[in-house]
Amino acid sequence: MPLWVAGCLAVSVAGTASAQTINLWPGEAPGSEHWTLPERTYEHTPVGTVVQNVVTPTITAYLPDRAHATGVGIIIAPGGGFVALAMSVEATDLAPWLQRRGVAAFVLKYRTVQKTVDGIPAMDMDTAGRYGIADGIRALEVVRAHATEWHVDPNRLGFIGFSAGAMVASAATLQADSRLRPNFAAFIYGGPFGRMPRIPAGLPPLFMAWAQDDNVALQPVVRFRDALVAAGNRPEVHVYSAGGHGFGMKKQGTPSDHWLDDFYAWMRARTR
Secondary structure (H helix, E strand, C coil), X not given: CCCCCCCCCCEEECCCCXXXXXXXXXXXXXXXXXXXXXXXXXEEECCEEEEECCCCCEEEEECCCCCCCCCCEEEEECCCECCEEECHHHXXXXXXXXXXXXXXXXEEECCCCCCCCCCCCCCCHHHHHHHHHHHHHHHHHHHHHCHHHHCXXXXXXXXXXXXXXXXXXXXXXXXXCHHHCCCEEEEECCCCCCCCCCCCXXXXXXXXXXXXXXXXXXXXXXXXXXXXXHCCCCCEEEEECCCCCCCCCCCCCCHHHHHHHHHHHHHHHXXX
């Protein structure tokens, strides 16, 4: 995977109408104050736009026209193994799709590990993911703090994550304080990739989707599904016969192409 990103302003206009980017933390994000590598963006990679060396985590708000806003909001966390973020195929292509349907979408650009060597650095996922997880939990706080301004019902705020982003989403969902959790969550070909956290009963509505021919995340995703069920939760599960890993918003002519329709129908039924 090549290296990838223009630095982000504290508040800036994104590429579509009613989209703005804000920093998640006041000042420097806690724990990464001494990171020095510059953030980099790479366009037109095999997985679209990719970002590396994220030091300043942000959310970009794609707000629907007020006349069509449903009050539903959702935070989107792309994947990338915590060494990169697949921003377009797993986030910025999805956000305007939701925005056009009256859903406020918030693209989370969370911190990734500083990449100092070629390839994927040796690391365990719990260590690599701790900053991204902190950013995901913070994103819920920030969106709820801006709920009135952004015309989002704070009790209809969801979280969707892809691959490593689903590990971020799962940590936000499994918080001990149920009041801090998202109101619904979706894990797309991902979940806890390190040790299995404690799974409480009574979690909010959950959606899961993956392909049977996923050669990257199949085992941990199935393990997470089984742990959720064992704890008494009933996730909505969609397993597609083909699609591989990282299908996101790509159209491949495989059954996984339909995941978004399935997710959107599920989400609408639970947020009316």
